[in-house]
Amino acid sequence: MxxxxxxxxxxxxxxxxxxxxxxxxxxxxxxxxxxxxxxxxxxxxxxxxxxxxQPILNTIERVGHHGVLGYTKPTAALYQAIINWHGSRYGLALDKQHILFSHGVIPSLALMLRVFTEAGEAILVNDPIYTPFMTKVRDNGRRLILSPLTEAEGRYHLDLVDIEAKIVEHEVKLYLLCNPHNPGGRVWTADELEALLVICKKHDVAIVSDEIHQDLTLSGHEFIPFLQLAKGYEHKVVSITSMTKTFNVAGIKGAMIFAKDEALIKQINQQQRLRDEHDLNLFAYEVMASAYEKGxxxxxxxxxxxxxxxxxxxxxxxxxxxxxxxxxxxxxxxxxxxxxxxxxxxxxxxxxxxxxxxxxxxxxxxxxxxxxxxxxxxxxxxxxxxxxxxxxxxxxxxxxxxx
Ligand SMILES: Cc1ncc(COP(=O)(O)O)c(C=O)c1O
Structure with a gap:
């Protein structure tokens, strides 16, 4: 061609x-x-x-031109860029201590299985779902419980009755939410998310929300970070997101874990340090900062x-x-x-x-x-x-x- x-x-x-x-x-x-x-x-x-x-490409060029590619840590400017982006777009109030870095959304999801559950415990996931949600649960020795989405008027919907029944029947400890949903493309509404939260609170189920597609929300829809709704239940809620999908830099790799409860943050941090999963490469930090500042x-x-x-x-x-x-x-x-x-x-x-x-x-x-x-x-x-x-x-x- x-x-x-x-x-x-x-x-x-x-x-x-x-x-x-x-x-x-x-x-x-x-x-x-x-x-x-x-x-x-x-x-x-x-x-x-x-x-x-272009600002991202300029950043990569600048870093290469500098020529010294040594060990790197997140800068104050990077934290500020993340805080500004999520605050101004979604009203999510983050402080520096609420932000943890990781190599990717899926590695973070796998980490959360260890934070919130023990081997053999049940984790609830919707069907259909981005494949690693299922494989990570199974491969980490947890029980995978599926709740099919229902389809009406050309859109997927959460089946809240089925979700609650499965939580009770299987003593589910963790719900892995995908918002926006891949592959169905749904951005779950405030009503849907609040109803889900009520159920999870009632049965003491933790929620980890994969929000990697958040910034690609299309006109007429509103994305709500789950953490935004979680007041009073923050010890059981984590949002995971990344600049990689938004800015088409998946080859760079890098993600952020947001949590607001001090004890939970400590626990996530401990799990990350156990496996040396807590820092990113130089290019990921730099790209992340320029993306959120100028993208x-x-x-x-x-x-x-x-x-x-x-x-x-x-x-x-x-x-x-x-x-x-x-x-x-x-x-x-x-x-x-x-x-x-x-x-x-x-x-x-x-x-x-x-x-x-x-x-x-x-x-x-x-x-x-x-x-x-x-x-x-x-x-x-x-x-x-x-x-x-x-x-x-x-x-x-x-x-x-x-x-
Ligand atoms: C819902 C969802 N989560 C996670 C990922 C991949 O994230 P990462 O590359 O940061 O592991 C994708 C990629 O398509 C995705 O669609």
């Missing part, structure tokens, strides 16, 4: 205008997403095919582009593949597609897409509720997305008639 090579950004009166139409070839760069040796289009793993924000302009523009891509997908599928049911996300760039009208088994469905040289994430990896679903990543230049959609069309047109 040959694409024109446009300028990647323009600076107008101190405003950087990013060009997300720019095609950046990620093949042969060690990219997890673009690992193919052929011309398959990658619309699967959750990173974006966009160049990072807002890029984020605003990328969200507008993503939103246009979501519209594009919805229009295309409605016109050309109306038998796919589309779950329009409240947040992020992942669209959950129900392909069950095509009646194939999961592996056949996935293979059909791969044969048409387009890769999406097979829904079944996110739990039984992902049966015959596919997760589509739209964070790429429109020209790539359109080609991907045409291939999806080919994949499904080749299948036997829809049921």
């Amino acid at each position: 040959l694409y024109p090579k446009p300028l990647f950004f323009l600076i107008l009166e101190n405003t950087v205008l990013y060009n997300f139409d720019e095609i950046i070839d990620r093949r042969h760069t060690g990219s997890l997403k673009w690992h193919y040796s052929d011309d398959t289009i990658a619309l699967w793993v959750a990173d974006m095919d966009f160049r990072a924000a 807002g302009e890029w984020l605003e523009q990328v969200l507008a582009y993503i939103e246009a891509n979501i519209d594009l997908v919805c229009d295309f599928l409605e016109k050309h593949l109306p038998n796919i049911t589309v779950m329009r996300p409240d947040a992020s760039y992942l669209i959950w597609l129900d392909c069950s009208a095509y009646g194939q088994d999961d592996q056949t469905l996935y293979n059909q897409f791969r044969d048409a040289k387009v890769e999406l994430s097979g829904g079944i990896q996110y739990g039984n509720e992902g049966h015959l679903k596919m997760r589509l990543n739209v964070a790429c230049p429109q020209v790539i997305l359109i080609e991907g959609l045409n291939r999806i069309h080919t994949a499904l047109s080749d299948m036997s008639q829809p049921l």
Whole structure:
């Protein structure tokens, strides 16, 4: 494929205008997403095919230019940038002592299993869910209890009756919440989160909320950090988030754990030190600070582009593949597609897409509720997305008639 090579950004009166139409070839760069040796289009793993924000790239260049890459600790400016970002956007009042750093959201989630539970104890997770929620629970010798989300009017909902029944039946100690939800894209509302909190309080269940997609909340929706609601129950609540998803710097790695109860913070810190998991590399600290200080302009523009891509997908599928049911996300760039009208088994469905040289994430990896679903990543230049959609069309047109 040959694409024109446009300028990647323009600076107008101190405003950087990013060009997300720019095609950046990620093949042969060690990219997890673009690992193919052929011309398959990658619309699967959750990173974006966009160049990072210019202030972040400048920071990496500055650090390299300085030339000394020694041991590093978080600066006062970094703490302040995190505090300002979360305070101004979500009203979350953080102090320096509420913020712990970690290598990633999933390593932090695994750490929380050790903080809140013992081997053999039960942990509740929704189905479908981002796969490591399930594997980390099982691999760490805890009991995985699943509560299926219910579907109504094209959206997922928490089944609060089922959640409470399972908590009681299995003596659940910890609920792993995903907000915004991957793969369903829901941003849980204040009412939903408060109802969940009431249940967890009643049965003394801790809540760890993975909020990595928080800043990708789309227009018309409001993200609420769980910690924000947890007054009086802060000894049992942790929010985990990161700059990596927001600013498309997943290769840098790094995350933050927020907790407000002093004893809980001490316990998390002890667990981290036991495994030497409490500090980040130089680039992660530097990127985190510049992202939260100066990345807002890029984020605003990328969200507008993503939103246009979501519209594009919805229009295309409605016109050309109306038998796919589309779950329009409240947040992020992942669209959950129900392909069950095509009646194939999961592996056949996935293979059909791969044969048409387009890769999406097979829904079944996110739990039984992902049966015959596919997760589509739209964070790429429109020209790539359109080609991907045409291939999806080919994949499904080749299948036997829809049921
Ligand atoms: C909900 C969720 N949590 C965590 C992660 C990964 O986080 P990390 O790379 O910091 O471990 C992802 C990546 O897609 C995700 O979607």
